[in-house]
Amino acid sequence: MIRTRSLTKRFGDLTAVDDLDLDVRDGDVYGFLGANGSGKTTTVRMLLGLVLATSGDIELLGESMPASRGSVLPRVGALVEGPGAYAHLTGRANLIAFDAAGAGAMKRSGRSARVTDALEQVGLAPGDRRPVRTYSLGMRQRLGLAAALLRTPRLLVLDEPTNGLDPQGIREIRELLLRLNAAGTTIFLSSHLLGEIEQMCTRVGVLDRGRMVLQDDVATLVAPTGRVVVHTPQIDWACELLGHRVESLGPGRIVVNSTDPAEINALLVGAGLSVSEIGPLRISLEDVVLRASESA
Numbered sequence: 001m002i003r004t005r006s007l008t009k010r011f012g013d014l015t016a017v018d019d020l021d022l023d024v025r026d027g028d029v030y031g032f033l034g035a036n037g038s039g040k041t042t043t044v045r046m047l048l049g050l051v052l053a054t055s056g057d058i059e060l061l062g063e064s065m066p067a068s069r070g071s072v073l074p075r076v077g078a079l080v081e082g083p084g085a086y087a088h089l090t091g092r093a094n095l096i097a098f099d100a101a102g103a104g105a106m107k108r109s110g111r112s113a114r115v116t117d118a119l120e121q122v123g124l125a126p127g128d129r130r131p132v133r134t135y136s137l138g139m140r141q142r143l144g145l146a147a148a149l150l151r152t153p154r155l156l157v158l159d160e161p162t163n164g165l166d167p168q169g170i171r172e173i174r175e176l177l178l179r180l181n182a183a184g185t186t187i188f189l190s191s192h193l194l195g196e197i198e199q200m201c202t203r204v205g206v207l208d209r210g211r212m213v214l215q216d217d218v219a220t221l222v223a224p225t226g227r228v229v230v231h232t233p234q235i236d237w238a239c240e241l242l243g244h245r246v247e248s249l250g251p252g253r254i255v256v257n258s259t260d261p262a263e264i265n266a267l268l269v270g271a272g273l274s275v276s277e278i279g280p281l282r283i284s285l286e287d288v289v290l291r292a293s294e295s296a
Contacts, residue, residue, distance in 0.1 A: 001026050001155050001186045002047060007056035009042055016042045018210040020056070024188055024203070029181050031197035031218075032190040033289055034207035040190045041081060043207070044159050047188075048078055061155060077153035079161055083144020087133035091124055091143045094132060098147050118146040123172055137164030145173070149180075156180065159190045174200055198222070198285040206292050214292040221288045224280040228256045228264050231277035241271055255281060 002024035009017040017039040024030045034040045045051040047058060049066030058065040060072045085094045095115040100108075116126045122142040132140065141164050148156060156177075162170045174196060181187055191197055197204060198218065206214040214221075231253050232238050238254055239246050242264070248255040258264050265278050 002188055003059040005057045008054050009046060010054045016210055020212050026186055028203050029187045029201045031201035031204040033204055038207045039210040040207055041159055044080055044190055075153055076155045077148035077151055078157040079144045079148045080159045083140055085132045085143060088131050090129055091132055092126060095147060099150055114150055118149045121149055121176060122146045138169055156185055156187045194286045206289050208293045222282055222285055224282055226259050227281035228258045228261045229281045230254045230256060232275050234273050237273055238268060
């Protein structure tokens, strides 16, 4: 769905994106991670033809960009940085104007139903007659997402789509995106919210100072480590029972070289030791991302 080869963007002496190879596959929810200033938004703008690359190649939906933007972009929904809107119009009127600007790609028949559906999907009232200038940041973000959904896109490219939303709003948008993905929409999501990415995404790419430092399946990155973590108030006794299998210690916590928590639990509890918590040791996506950035 998205593929780049040696994609590079320079602004004078500044290299914003450096030799980037993206691989977003059909059906992915792809999390594009990086700190502010890492080059994420510049990359998104190049993908959509809003900024020309200095060098490298871009393919969206199997076609070259920006050369094929006329056939590609009608099948792509996008929300980049802050959503734009006519401040004096209602949200519904803005979407009607956007829908009408789609020329041949957007038929006049069914326009009202398309707009109503898009507003309802993002949690905005279709009958709200307030002008957009009265909207909160979160409402404006929802409106921008509604505009991205009007064309029932095969590919959604979203830059910080939950910006300005409260926790409930973030959860609602997350559930919406997962429903869209289950129905066949591939999603490319640029964000710095690691918790949201870990809950939603199937694959991630990590950008650090314009360079890709990590790209892999989330399930692979946070897979069990072949270790078991045991929480117990009786650390010394547990170490005696487990012997050489103990790899590290912490306050009330032992890391054991084992892939079988049940076997470790049976050994400890069978000896009369109190175990408050036990399970496979996993590395969080946050730890993976931080390690990748630090080693870059």
